[in-house]
Amino acid sequence: MNEIPQEEWLFEIKPKSSVFTLQLDEVWRYRDLLFLFVKRNVVTLYKQTILGPLWYLIQPLFTTLTFTLIFNKVAGISTGSVPPFLFNMAGVITWNYFTACLTDTSDTFKANASLFGKVYFPRLIMPLATVITNLIKLGIQCLLFLGFYLYFYWQGMSNTFSIYTLFFPFLVLIMGVLGLALGMIISSMVTKYRDLTFLVGFGVQLLMYLSAVMYPIALIEEKMPQLAYWVQYNPLAYIIETARFLLLQEGTVSPLGLLYTVAVTLILFLFGLVLFNRTERSFIDTV
Amino acid sequence: MSYGFTRPQQLYTKYETPQPTTCCHPVEGHNSQLTTENNSTPSMKPHNPHPTTHNEVILKAENISKQYRLGTVGTGTLSHDLNRWWHKVRGKEDPYLKIGDTNDRSTKGTSDYVWALQDIHFEVQRGEVLGIIGKNGAGKSTLLKILSKVTAPTIGSIKSRGRIASLLEVGTGFNPELTGRENIFLNGAILGMTKKEIASKLDEIIAFSGCERYIDTPTKRYSSGMTVRLAFAVAAFLEPEILVVDEVLAVGDAEFQKKAIGKMQDISKGEGRTVLFVSHNMAAVKSLCTRGIVLEHGKVVFEGDIENAIQNYLEDQNSTAHRNWKNEDQSRPKADFIELLEVRVLNKEGAIAINHSIFDEVKIEFQYNILKEGEFFTHGFNLFNAENIHILSSHDKNSLTLKESLPLGIHKKTITILGNLLAEGSYKCSFAIMRYGPFHVEFHEMDVVGFNIIDEFGDKTVRGSYSGHYPGLIRPELEWKN
Numbered sequence: 116m117n118e119i120p121q122e123e124w125l126f127e128i129k130p131k132s133s134v135f136t137l138q139l140d141e142v143w144r145y146r147d148l149l150f151l152f153v154k155r156n157v158v159t160l161y162k163q164t165i166l167g168p169l170w171y172l173i174q175p176l177f178t179t180l181t182f183t184l185i186f187n188k189v190a191g192i193s194t195g196s197v198p199p200f201l202f203n204m205a206g207v208i209t210w211n212y213f214t215a216c217l218t219d220t221s222d223t224f225k226a227n228a229s230l231f232g233k234v235y236f237p238r239l240i241m242p243l244a245t246v247i248t249n250l251i252k253l254g255i256q257c258l259l260f261l262g263f264y265l266y267f268y269w270q271g272m273s274n275t276f277s278i279y280t281l282f283f284p285f286l287v288l289i290m291g292v293l294g295l296a297l298g299m300i301i302s303s304m305v306t307k308y309r310d311l312t313f314l315v316g317f318g319v320q321l322l323m324y325l326s327a328v329m330y331p332i333a334l335i336e337e338k339m340p341q342l343a344y345w346v347q348y349n350p351l352a353y354i355i356e357t358a359r360f361l362l363l364q365e366g367t368v369s370p371l372g373l374l375y376t377v378a379v380t381l382i383l384f385l386f387g388l389v390l391f392n393r394t395e396r397s398f399i400d401t402v
Numbered sequence: 403m404s405y406g407f408t409r410p411q412q413l414y415t416k417y418e419t420p421q422p423t424t425c426c427h428p429v430e431g432h433n434s435q436l437t438t439e440n441n442s443t444p445s446m447k448p449h450n451p452h453p454t455t456h457n458e459v460i461l462k463a464e465n466i467s468k469q470y471r472l473g474t475v476g477t478g479t480l481s482h483d484l485n486r487w488w489h490k491v492r493g494k495e496d497p498y499l500k501i502g503d504t505n506d507r508s509t510k511g512t513s514d515y516v517w518a519l520q521d522i523h524f525e526v527q528r529g530e531v532l533g534i535i536g537k538n539g540a541g542k543s544t545l546l547k548i549l550s551k552v553t554a555p556t557i558g559s560i561k562s563r564g565r566i567a568s569l570l571e572v573g574t575g576f577n578p579e580l581t582g583r584e585n586i587f588l589n590g591a592i593l594g595m596t597k598k599e600i601a602s603k604l605d606e607i608i609a610f611s612g613c614e615r616y617i618d619t620p621t622k623r624y625s626s627g628m629t630v631r632l633a634f635a636v637a638a639f640l641e642p643e644i645l646v647v648d649e650v651l652a653v654g655d656a657e658f659q660k661k662a663i664g665k666m667q668d669i670s671k672g673e674g675r676t677v678l679f680v681s682h683n684m685a686a687v688k689s690l691c692t693r694g695i696v697l698e699h700g701k702v703v704f705e706g707d708i709e710n711a712i713q714n715y716l717e718d719q720n721s722t723a724h725r726n727w728k729n730e731d732q733s734r735p736k737a738d739f740i741e742l743l744e745v746r747v748l749n750k751e752g753a754i755a756i757n758h759s760i761f762d763e764v765k766i767e768f769q770y771n772i773l774k775e776g777e778f779f780t781h782g783f784n785l786f787n788a789e790n791i792h793i794l795s796s797h798d799k800n801s802l803t804l805k806e807s808l809p810l811g812i813h814k815k816t817i818t819i820l821g822n823l824l825a826e827g828s829y830k831c832s833f834a835i836m837r838y839g840p841f842h843v844e845f846h847e848m849d850v851v852g853f854n855i856i857d858e859f860g861d862k863t864v865r866g867s868y869s870g871h872y873p874g875l876i877r878p879e880l881e882w883k884n
Contacts, residue, residue, distance in 0.1 A: 127561045128548065128555065128559060151591045155577055158584070231552065234574050235552055307483075
């Protein structure tokens with residue numbers, strides 16, 4: 116590229132970009148689009164439904180109720196001093212946020228192929244919009260949680276919010292990034308190998324049982340010590356467990372486990388970002 | 403627009419296709435044939451009607467090639483990917499880049515890989531409107547996709563000095579649940595506008611679309627025409643430095659199309675925007691573009707003045723000066739008493755010819771077979787130009803066959819088109835057999851033959867010695883008197 120001085124060209128379209136051009140500045144330039152997508156996602160989701168955004172609340176409410184009946188009343192899992200209902204709800208809400216981020220981003224390319232095939236904008240906008248949309252959903256569900264929390268507090272529950280509760284948003288961030296990272300990796304690979312679509316469906320369900328959603332980590336260590344490493348190596352288990360600790364002062368916080376979670380999240384995120392950026396250049400030919 | 407007599411005539415360069423060997427290498431270090439780029443096409447410059455045009459290359463495509471794999475993505479994909487990866491690890495070239503056929507849909511190739519685009523070079527000046535024309539499957543859409551960053555080229559690069567916005571479809575990302583107003587914002591943002599920009603143009607957009615009344619109604623309640631109008635309105639107010647437009651003008655009703663073309667002209671002419679325009683509508687291409695490139699089977703076969711580009715594109719169409727059905731009794735155009743056997747385009751010497759000088763007469767001879775006696779009929783002839791505009795129609799209104807029955811067997815009828823009547827370009831003819839009283843068309847065969855009128859200078863022509871662009875659908879010799 117000698118004949119044209121470099122600075123004269125604004126940009127260049129090439130077959131392959133270097134691995135680490137993440138074009139985050141471009142994402143920033145398209146921030147308006149990001150928020151319009153979020154708005155679209157929120158506004159259109161429950162159009163022409165009678166209950167509207169109430170569906171955001173009904174789903175976790177009934178999941179929590181079911182969990183409480185089956186795991187606590189029937190199976191008798193102990194949740195310490197916390198009412199089982201609240202224990203489960205904390206787990207369900209945080210778990211839901213993660214899975215929503217993962218499953219909604221995991222078909223980014225496939226679901227938006229017709230849009231992506233017609234116009235260019237940083238593809239990362241799409242999964243980001245999904246994660247933010249789910250954040251709004253999480254916020255609404257947290258209000259529901261707060262309602263029940265106050266109810267049980269009034270009923271004489273001993274656990275209260277503490278200074279640690281302020282770290283909850285940090286945890287949400289880790290979860291969002293982790294969901295986004297896995298979603299990006301899967302969505303990139305799905306463009307060529309559709310097998311992964313099936314994996315995500317039941318994989319997420321199986322993962323829930325390994326992520327200490329409806330039981331404390333301590334319980335599995337006590338009851339099934341030989342299999343506990345499945346849970347101990349699962350970064351999500353630490354997130355859920357920590358979430359419950361931050362919200363309910365129940366359970367354990369493992370600083371090492373958290374550090375491990377953050378590290379895994381960051382590595383997966385970087386890997387996902389690189390893969391996603393590579394895929395977005397020509398996925399339209401294979402999707 | 404007004405056709406000023408300004409554009410240079412006959413100024414074009416037949417595009418030299420680069421050597422095929424270049425396609426097999428990665429782009430780095432592959433600019434040997436591009437070193438004289440800045441003045442490679444001096445012939446396009448002398449009369450540029452755009453006041454804002456500077457001699458500055460705003461966009462430059464070098465060696466663009468795009469390879470596709472045929473068949474399904476599935477079995478074999480993984481093995482090829484692994485093989486590719488293995489070559490890369492050892493620092494070798496991608497083994498699949500060396501193979502691949504030229505993109506010709508109708509012939510069966512030998513390779514699973516096909517080059518949808520091969521060695522595309524072109525430059526676009528700031529303020530220029532470049533038309534990209536070619537038949538279906540010539541690679542236009544692939545090129546547009548690469549330009550708009552929807553997909554990356556396999557090899558080659560495009561360098562740009564301006565931001566590119568693409569309009570490959572109107573209404574991309576429209577959500578039927580959202581209102582018209584919400585969709586304007588969403589669609590505008592998808593096309594690269596900021597919220598602020600859209601808000602400042604919102605009133606204009608709504609006014610242009612003519613959907614004021616429905617603007618706060620979900621677009622799923624719109625008629626399809628309204629949706630398209632709204633979508634085009636958003637796109638019309640895009641303000642990128644380079645606009646890439648696909649066949650988007652072919653939407654809406656005639657009135658709206660006129661409005662859309664007018665808006666496109668404003669964008670390209672008035673505002674001096676650089677536009678790359680793809681269309682099958684030659685009239686639109688002609689009225690909007692200043693320069694054109696013709697693609698064929700993924701290669702640039704012509705680059706130059708838009709008139710000549712269109713000519714080049716059209717000449718290649720499958721028109722023929724001689725059609726003969728004598729050996730194909732199934733496909734003959736026919737009615738119960740008559741069938742067409744042969745049509746020939748003849749020059750003044752009486753020989754079959756496809757090219758005719760603008761001042762020479764063109765004879766078209768129809769040969770048909772009478773199958774049943776006692777029928778009264780006549781002949782009709784229609785002439786269409788390359789843009790499919792119906793130039794003229796002629797009935798053989800005084801034909802003897804209207805009063806007298808022809809005997810069984812082969813008969814001929816010849817029509818003569820005078821010299822100095824048609825403008826230069828390609829023409830297609832249709833032939834009909836009709837009855838009068840009551841009027842009835844027995845058959846009307848389109849595209850029976852075609853011919854080209856070649857422009858020339860000189861006393862025998864209407865043009866005379868004038869060398870500029872000579873507009874008009876027809877070019878008859880008329881008398882000027884004091």
